[in-house]
Amino acid sequence: MPGKKSQKPHEPRGQRSHGYRPLQNRTHPTKEKSPKRPKAPAQVNVRTSCLGKCGAQFGITESAHEHDEPAEDPCRKNEFGGTDGARHVAGDKKNAGADGVTNNDGGRGPETQAANQVGPLCIVSQIVGHRTRNSEPTRGERVGQPTSSPLPHRGPVPKRNLKLRWFCVAFTGYHRSAMAPQNFMLSEFSWDERYRVTDVDDVLTPALVVYPEIIASNITQTLRLLDGNADRWRAHIKTAKLDYTVGMLVGRGVRTFKCATTLELLVACRSGAADVLLAYPVVGANARRVREIAEQFSQVRISVLVENEEQVQQWRAARVGIFLDINPGMDRTGVEQSDKGRAVRIVRAVREAGLEFRGLHYYDGQYGGLEERQRTAAAHGGYDRLLELVSEIRGSGGSVPEVITAGTPTFPCSLNYEGFRQGGFTHRVSPGTIVYCDATSLAQLPGEYGYAPAALVLSRVVSHPHDDIVTCDAGHKAVSADAGVPTCVVVGHPGLMPLSPSEEHLPLRSSHAPGRPPIGEVLYLLPRHVCPTVNNFDSALLVRNGQIASVEPVSARGREAPLLGSAAGSCAPLASVIHTS
Template identity: 30%
Template sequence: MEWYQLANAAQIDSPAIVIYSDRVKDNIALLKTMIDDIQRLRPHVKTNKIAEVVQLMQEAGIQRFKCATIAEAEMLGMVQAEDVLLAYQPVGPKIVRLLELVQKYPQTAFSCVTDNKDTALAISDIFAAQGRRLPVYVDLNVGMNRTGIRPGQAALELYQYLHTLPGVIPVGLHAYDGHIHDTDMTIRKEKCDAAYAPVAMLATQIADTGLPRPVIIAGGSPTFPVHAKRKDIQCSPGTFVFWDWGYGKNLPEQPFKWAALVLSRVISVIDEQHICLDLGHKSVAAESPQPRVHFLNAPAAQIISQSEEHLVLKVETASQFPVGTVLYGVPLHICPTVALYEKAYVVEDNAAIANWRIVARDRQIII
């Protein structure tokens, strides 16, 4: 029996997501060997969104985390994570929700990012009104062109401005370089170093003004091997915990294992070469071009079409895949795939033995 096959697959309705806990633990252990100090790790939980997975990282000694939503931050508070960065600038009601998180989970040190004076002032006003000061990081745009302020004079002035506000405490810089994902490691490193240089310069400029040297949080999965070799900065890979087909193909220097698969079934045999599965847009991340999933036990299958509830494959001989056949797929992009499911089946020794709720897929848990 292959590592991914389930002896009790007949008990699992499809489509489903299945998590291989031993492989998750292996991926966490591998991550720890790739950096000189595990205290420099701040994994992003957007990939897993599961409290039990976070607890596996905590048991391995990882205590700092990064997240993108209030629900993810609350999940981390629920498992008493020591240090949580909301790497998403809170605007409007989210500022109040973040305050409520800070109040409800006092054992967790929460922080957030900001990239402009108006939002920083709004955060400060709400926290200061409750006699609190929230640690904040300046979010830097190092080429992603999505959020953040360019490192330079304006960013320095913003950092200095934060020190004048009563409701925040500026502690560092956040630089996500998600636009860098070249397969060639030499090219990737060159681009990563170029994007990081202005961040390091800004940190020096801040220190030169007499302020404490800022903490730097940088990178994601593609640039993790580069940032891991720097000194003192914190690194934020996330996909490593489950891995996926996209990163497995494009980042060969990172030998993580596929630890989360989608389980699907053949629901119709169309003709001699075409079959239909129950793996539609609602069951695997659909933002990328096809193929969005690679089937381990049907590697030659070609995706012909996909709709909300259906996936049509072309195979060499359809009779080899009768109705009811279970297929195991590696998603191209695991992070949004996980968010499509309410629960995951946990696998040990080729059998599903438990369910883990994907608690942070929701926009709101309690707060």
């Protein structure tokens, strides 16, 4: 209720069960001044980066004098400013494993490295482009090539003033693709009044905020790109996570989904999905849980992935369809794309097991760090080989009813590949990030698509530990660091550069110390990778026209309780046992 504070205590989160918590109501937050800062023009030089420890690289870098930094040491650890800058940077793609480094003290303490960081990392490029509502550069513009005429906007496009940061990353072994990718993200995002929460006094930060009108617009833009055919979109709900958001998709006619966990599967089924693929190679108790859900929701067409004949056998007599998972070069799961004989044998094994073969699953997320033209060429080359595999399976007497491709990075590549329109199968794309968008996807997708951020993290400034550092309360337990550093963009504050976070702290370097945000000021953060960021929160504030309309549970956050059936019932929490004895 407006003006009335909630008296309900905030309870700690326990183990996830199969039920949901009731919604809570909240009050409406204070007006703060719209952040306005002058924007310095991007100046670009080209230089050869460090050899030896950082590996040989060649990149584009921001002019050294902009932050009064020495240019002669391209291999320095603290690229973002003097000796106290961020020490780590992302690898080449989202959703391929954590490659950024966290649990750092903001650049003043000893360096720490993530366990799976397998090579030295070094930023060798900075801001190279600038983008506005009325002037959309081509990818060539961002690397110093001649520009082309801006493409016309179709549909509502938010007013935005964007810069793109390219990260050329020196690494060894992390990505085994033959193509060396570049990771890029927005470096700034201009303030838009639609994001203001008018009364933040009662908001505990950090807080996840979602904007339903912008979610609706992003859904509309996606359907427009799919010629209005919602059946072409097998939306991945790893991003949406909320019953509320999945319900919005269902309400617009999107009834086919994919997911990665049994909890996401359960949420999709409960939210009105008609067809859900669990796009993960589940085995053991996880596979038995999928069988349970398939029996519970017999009206939903549930499918799973396999990549070998042993996995096929575990699904005998189950109410599930089977997709063959193809490895397009990401090297995390699937049958090698070139191993057509093995693929044919597995499809035959599915039929012999009395199971329904649904088609091929092909996620080519490894191209997300490539410039648009390179990404399209690489993706289309993979699609050519994928169609060859379809022909091989058909030639062996099998059929391929459906082919699933493309997360958010290669969504445009799949849209303009003619072979899918004439393939004799149902082709579906499976982007999920585009529902909310983030600093990476907005850099990857063409501006004329009309996407805008629909989820931000509210944070408060809590400290001024140094003249040019401000710290807010959005560490990596709030804004995910899995895609690297910086973890986010501070909306409306181009002069604030996020440094390496620790668990609860996010230091920000201020390029204008006298104008740094005061302690207590609320900042709006656009995550670099929104999917795991949403997963960090139990609840989300639903904001309409600046007012908090409701508090929605992040229903598919985390995982289900770890024990099945009777095993779960026989294991009471130890505290309860002690209390009753």
